[in-house]
Amino acid sequence: MTDFAQLADALWRAVTYVSVAQLHLESNPLLTEPLVPEQVKNRPSGHWGTVPGVAFVLSHVMLAGASIDDELVPIIGAGHAGVAQVAMAWLTGDLARVRPRFGADAKGLSRLVAAFPDLDGLGAEVSPSLPGGWYLGGQIGGALAFAQGAALDAPDRILVPVLGDGECETPATAAAWLTGRALADRTRVLPIIQVNGFRMGSQSLLGAMDDDALRGYATGLGWRSSVVHLNAAGLGEHQSFRAALVAAVTAVREQLPTAIFLRCTKGWSGPAELAARPLLGTPLTHKTPLTDPRRHPDQLATLRQWLASYRPAELFTANGTATGALAEAVRVVQGRVRPRRTARHSSAGEPPTPVRYGCFASAVTAVLRKHAGDGDFHLFSPDELASNRLGDLAQEPWATEVLAEEVLLSWLAGWTATGRRGLLVSYEAFAPLLLTGLVQLLKQYRVMAASEKRPSLNLLLTSYGWHNTYTHGDPSLTTALLATQDPAVRVLTPADPSRLAVVLDRALNSVGQVNVILAGKHPTDEQPLETVEQECARGLAVWPHTSDDGEPDLVILAAGDLPATIARPAALALRQRRGLRVRVVGVQDLTTLGDPAIWPSGLSAAEIRHYFGATAPLVIATLGHRAAVWGLIEGRLRRPVTVIGWCEPAGPMSQHRLAETAGMDVAGLSAAAERLLTARWAGEGRRALSADGNTSKARTTTPVPAEPVDGIPA
Known part of the structure; x- marks a missing residue:
């Protein structure tokens, strides 16, 4: 068998090569003839800067996952890495499963580069239809918390969120490092942070830190960490990262929170300069650094050299199939990155027989305890269970409270992505903080196949403005969600606690919906039950x-x-x-x-x-x-x-x-x-x-x- 570093190097070069081809080429993707201007896109577009680092991590994680008993599931946090996700999916055949015309051969690749970035509805950013896209990256910053939710109470699964250094500046990511403590030893997550030094247009805060400062930052938040440098594209880099990854996986298995900082220059392996102007390691590599190779001979020459640097003749046959070490690597990783999911109910079914409940708390408690008894339910709340008269639930092993709404939503999204059911209970006034994340999840639902529908995202909003202080009155979330006109949205308004119990039960058994339930914790009139059904x-x-x-x-x-x-x-x-x-x-x-x-x-x-x-x-x-x-x-x-x-x-x-x-x-x-x-x-x-x-x-x-x-x- 070929050495692991050689497999990883071949897979990384192939993914990166196909990514560059998608961004720039119109035809001739395997360079079977000299590249001429007519074979280059009229206007190259897309994002390059994060691609080589993400491709490097994906290659290693997918190969490593084949040699351990646990599921090792990569989660791409940067939506701009979609071109690398597509390239990997083309190599493994996962792309052809959802878009058959992009087969893993020369014809499929030719169609792919000609179509990019319009890939028959897949788009140019990370897609939930392809491996690595479990989390939809349009809302930057949620991948770490999403991975924590997906890994919660899943002892045979290690989630590997691939984050950017700029992403770590977002409130959701910054909070997730700390709030992960609330999940204690019940979740196994291995974050890999690509420190390339820049956000979209300026230096990142993590990128300005030296290695000691990076390790100190992680230590202060309770995480072990290592720093790996990628200075060249040689086997030594693959061996160093492989060693760090194996050590980190071992630590995570022992419930030691562990992260890897991967230092690589922005636009690594791309052109160093153009017309005496530096490109590598600058914000100019965030998008396609060669803006018009069709009309500028110097850019065309640079593109030829750039593509040739990945040595495509060693990777592909003339008909576009993988060969040599790449063929072996593809065989190893095929089918390794789609996480297993627990099958759940496909519909709410018949409504339960209505039971008269005297108050909000007794209705909610009865329903949640019933669902928790099935063993696949979790309750999330931003430190408001006691305030919402549900304090008896706060100590249950299936309930978690932290004061970070966006993190809780991502935990709930990750939890339900694995086929399990959950509920987020919050004040109505704070719920608008969830809007961006919910809209992104609705977008994800739209492009998922019907067979991949997940248990619904359920929100119970109580303590609304009519019975609260001046600062705690804001029903904007439901207004904005209804304005999306997304058919997955339900705004549920039960008239009394007895109806609330029925509505909550049905919502927890539903799939593919975003259910927002509005119910006050204060006493209200009870209506006759004859019309509940x-x-x-x-x-x-x-x-x-x-x-x-x-x-x-x-x-x-x-x-x-x-x-x-x-x-x-x-x-x-x-x-x-x-x-x-x-x-x-x-x-x-x-x-x-x-x-x-x-x-x-x-x-x-x-x-x-x-x-x-x-x-x-x-x-x-x-x-x-x-x-x-x-x-x-x-x-x-x-x-x-x-x-x-x-x-x-x-x-x-x-x-x-x-x-x-x-x-x-x-x-x-x-x-x-x-x-x-x-x-x-x-x-x-x-x-x-x-x-x-x-x-x-x-x-x-x-x-x-x-x-x-x-x-x-x-």
Whole structure:
């Protein structure tokens, strides 16, 4: 068998060579003939600076993984390393599995370089469809925490996040070094930090440290570390890194937190200079350092030399298949980098029989203990379980609290990526910190194959602004997520603790969704349970206990526990004062109000008539921003509509005053309904006037409202 260093060198050279070819070439990727301008891309584009270091680490980790019993799973943290990920996947055949036209031969490679960066929907950055892309790198900084979550309670798996030195400056990565202590000896992670000295355009903070300072930084955070230098592309570098990797894996197996700092020059192995201007080790190598080889002979000559430096004739046959040490290396690594996943439920199934719970805490505790009994559940929270009246769960082995929202989300994402189920419980006010990460995960879900769908990401947001201090009022997360119009999003608004239990249970059993559950920890009214099954099946239901029979004069939609609490007395007041037929509809999934062409649970036109009546005006009471509801119903409800929801207060005020100011009380809801009805009757009077000319009658029976009303159709 060929020496390990020779295998690693052949694999690294091949990945790096194919990366350079993708960035620059239009054809002739194997240099079977002299390279001419027409074979070069008209406008080379993409990122080069991080490629050689990432390719080096991937080659070693994949080869080393074949010789140990544990899974050794690389996680690429830098999205800009996507070109190296694609190159490795082309060599191993993983690319052809998802895009068959890019086979591991000369024709496939020719198609690949011609297509890059538009790879039939894969994109030019790290993709979850390919090995190493378990974590989607669009949100820089989350890879270390993601790896910690994926490795949690997985003793046969070592996660190897490949980080950049600039990435270590992000809050998520900086916090993950420290918060990893909360996982104690239950996770095995081996971070490898590529210290090439630069971020995108300036020197990195880690890059400015010497070796002693790097080791001291790691030691202070509780990590052992070693520093490996890559000064050339020779076998000695491969042997040094191999030794460091073996030692680190041994330490990690013994539950000793260990990291490797890999020093390599930015753009390592690329052109050193161009037109007497230094390139190597400068920000100029972050993207393609040769910007126009087609039209500049000196750049074309440099590109020829650059490609030839990887000695492609030693790596590939004339038909593009691997040969020699590369062929042996490819055989070793094929199929070694897709981590095993635990199969979970494919759907929520039938809703459980509703059980009456007296409060938020008892409902949540009962459901979580049931799921924890299955052995594949974990609860994450930013030090708020006690505050949210769930303090009895804080000491459970399946619960973890650290004060770092972004880290918790990445832990949850890594945990669910392995096929296990989890929940993040947080204050509503702090949840907007999660937005960037959630949007990136939604992007990842979109490009994953249906067969790779993971258990859903579940968030339970409580302690919302209606019952909190001035600084703790911000429902922006749900507003922003609904604005993405991503069909994987669910905003769930159970009306009481009994419904919360059913909703939470279903969310934990679902797959491929981002479920945001809004539920207050404070006591609220309990509604009859007769419609729970329909609410689960369809996302909403008419509540018979507080609705009149027949065609309604007015419909009140209650989305959430506070709206549900005020809907019933408001309906009673309107019924008594106006003699109206009022219908109250409980909304459990806010996305049912959206267009069914976008939202899987969206109501059809026929269902809108069924639930809301033919023409009755609607008062919609929601926990979050009114804008979120308007975005869902835009153009769908051809009738008068008003929305009551969160209004940002001008300053600190009492809970009662806040509700009164926003109209989220019985008086406010009743007044909104009165204005809506008055405006509707005024419109009907004006239409009657235009028909019969009876000015006197119109003026005495249809008073014009004193203020404008939302949603009155023209």
